[in-house]
Amino acid sequence: MNRKTFIIILFLLSVSFLYAQDNPFISKDDSKTDQEQFVKRIHYPKIFQRFMNVIASVQHSLNNRLSELTRTIKEERDAGALLILIGISILYGIIHALGPGHGKTIMVSYALANPLKLKNGILIGVSVAFLHALSAIVFVSVVYLILKMSYFASFDSQKRIISLVSYGLIGLLGVFLLVRASIGIHKRRNAENGNSNHVKKTGNTKAFELLTVALLIGLVPCEGALFVLIFSISMDIYHIGILLVLVIGFGMAITIGTTGVIAVGLRKSLLGVSSRRRKAAYLLESIFEVGGGVFVLILGSMLFLANL
Amino acid sequence: MDNLVRKTLLWLFLLLVATGVAHSHPHVFIETKVQINFNDAGLVGFRLDWIFDDMFSSTISTDYDRNRNGAFESDEVDAVREGAFSNLRNYNYFILLVSENREVEIEEVQDFKAEIIKSKVRYSFFVPFKIEADSRLREIKIGVFDDTYFCDVEYAEESPVVINAHVSIDSSYRLFKDAENAYWCGQIIPKVILLQFRKK
Numbered sequence: 143m144n145r146k147t148f149i150i151i152l153f154l155l156s157v158s159f160l161y162a163q164d165n166p167f168i169s170k171d172d173s174k175t176d177q178e179q180f181v182k183r184i185h186y187p188k189i190f191q192r193f194m195n196v197i198a199s200v201q202h203s204l205n206n207r208l209s210e211l212t213r214t215i216k217e218e219r220d221a222g223a224l225l226i227l228i229g230i231s232i233l234y235g236i237i238h239a240l241g242p243g244h245g246k247t248i249m250v251s252y253a254l255a256n257p258l259k260l261k262n263g264i265l266i267g268v269s270v271a272f273l274h275a276l277s278a279i280v281f282v283s284v285v286y287l288i289l290k291m292s293y294f295a296s297f298d299s300q301k302r303i304i305s306l307v308s309y310g311l312i313g314l315l316g317v318f319l320l321v322r323a324s325i326g327i328h329k330r331r332n333a334e335n336g337n338s339n340h341v342k343k344t345g346n347t348k349a350f351e352l353l354t355v356a357l358l359i360g361l362v363p364c365e366g367a368l369f370v371l372i373f374s375i376s377m378d379i380y381h382i383g384i385l386l387v388l389v390i391g392f393g394m395a396i397t398i399g400t401t402g403v404i405a406v407g408l409r410k411s412l413l414g415v416s417s418r419r420r421k422a423a424y425l426l427e428s429i430f431e432v433g434g435g436v437f438v439l440i441l442g443s444m445l446f447l448a449n450l
Numbered sequence: 451m452d453n454l455v456r457k458t459l460l461w462l463f464l465l466l467v468a469t470g471v472a473h474s475h476p477h478v479f480i481e482t483k484v485q486i487n488f489n490d491a492g493l494v495g496f497r498l499d500w501i502f503d504d505m506f507s508s509t510i511s512t513d514y515d516r517n518r519n520g521a522f523e524s525d526e527v528d529a530v531r532e533g534a535f536s537n538l539r540n541y542n543y544f545i546l547l548v549s550e551n552r553e554v555e556i557e558e559v560q561d562f563k564a565e566i567i568k569s570k571v572r573y574s575f576f577v578p579f580k581i582e583a584d585s586r587l588r589e590i591k592i593g594v595f596d597d598t599y600f601c602d603v604e605y606a607e608e609s610p611v612v613i614n615a616h617v618s619i620d621s622s623y624r625l626f627k628d629a630e631n632a633y634w635c636g637q638i639i640p641k642v643i644l645l646q647f648r649k650k
Contacts, residue, residue, distance in 0.1 A: 164473070164598070166540070166598055166600055167534050167535070169537070190637050191632065191638070191639055194637045194638055195639060198476070198638065201476070205505070206503070209503065209505060241474045241475055242474065242475050242634050242637050243473050243475055292512055293509050294510075294514075295513060365477040366505075369477060369506050369508075369509050372508055373508040375512070376511070376512050377508075
């Protein structure tokens with residue numbers, strides 16, 4: 143790992159505190175700004191509405207089932223109930239990951255913009271989901287069991303200063319990366335026109351990048367998993383809570399992994415069809431790459447700005 | 451596409467997810483009831499009851515039921531209000547209140563209660579909102595939802611809305627899906643109360 147990557151990882155570690163800025167019971171909503179109002183105007187297509195409403199009520203009832211069954215297990219130690227609970231948890235993870243969140247959009251855009259191998263698409267998706275769940279376990283274990291603190295107590299207003307600094311650094315990092323990217327494009331144009339010193343990196347770098355991505359993504363805990371864990375601690379069955387969260391993570395992995403597979407497959411099939419006409423294929427590929435990239439860029443920048 | 455550009459996209463993708471913007475929602479489930487109060491002058495305000503899911507309930511009670519007796523004493527209720535409620539002022543207490551085609555900002559709420567009922571935490575609070583009733587038909591919209599979708603709010607199955615009417619006032623309501631106020635990037639349609647009343 144080079145020094146630059148290490149520094150980036152450090153910045154992002156501090157980000158893992160920030161997820162709680164999501165919680166309206168704790169964090170202030172700065173949405174009166176123009177930028178946030180603008181972000182709120184991005185609308186996904188209306189066809190998602192009915193789907194999302196169904197997902198919401200299914201998740202609501204699954205959530206009730208989860209807590210009922212957990213109580214049953216605590217009181218009756220019933221192995222049958224445990225099996226059902228595991229089944230419900232997988233389902234919960236699948237449904238939760240299907241719910242509103244930009245993750246799938248980002249995943250699809252990214253997979254359209256990059257020629258990912260199928261197995262790498264699955265790798266990212268599965269790693270993201272599992273590590274989300276795993277880091278919730280780490281967080282709760284450290285805060286509740288070691289530090290003997292608790293959820294609301296650990297996010298008091300002083301943390302806001304840390305979060306402002308972290309967001310600022312991320313913003314700077316984003317700018318830095320964009321500047322480097324444009325220098326890179328410029329260099330490549332020159333290389334095409336004149337000398338051919340430009341050498342593409344392959345294989346190993348890609349795998350390393352993917353693993354770093356997975357690790358860093360995994361730093362941010364899923365709040366839903368947090369509350370399940372805290373619930374299990376309050377009932378003195380933390381080990382069951384850990385099992386449930388891992389199983390929920392597995393369910394989320396199914397959804398996100400499948401999204402990755404679909405996106406990779408979509409890219410392959412759409413590009414494959416036009417391979418007979420080279421120019422058209424290149425054009426389509428460029429549209430995907432630039433389109434997917436631009437979409438992620440715009441979405442990302444606006445969301446960053448909204449949070450600054 | 452240049453490898454550097456691709457790498458940039460990778461890092462941006464990573465940053466997005468790392469800051470939690472890629473997270474799926476919701477994480478908390480709330481069941482709500484609304485009680486609308488009238489007196490002889492007109493509308494007085496409305497009381498909201500929220501029951502949280504078991505998981506978030508235990509998160510609140512672990513933090514605030516300090517003597518672990520399964521109930522919130524008045525000092526614990528004060529702590530709950532301070533640490534796990536007052537910030538909702540910034541989100542208009544999850545309330546969409548529309549009167550005369552204008553959204554109303556809720557300045558204060560009164561009589562906040564927090565209780566633990568069968569291990570679920572229930573918040574109850576009163577939103578003062580006075581409108582004089584006269585011969586004109588008045589219409590106001592009351593929606594209860596979290597537009598950040600951290601919480602999913604649903605109306606209770608039994609008596610989700612109760613009107614404490616007054617003999618001198620004609621009042622009625624209906625619950626409807628308000629597509630105009632679809633939130634979270636236009637994906638979730640909230641159920642909203644349309645209240646109508648006039649002096650008899």
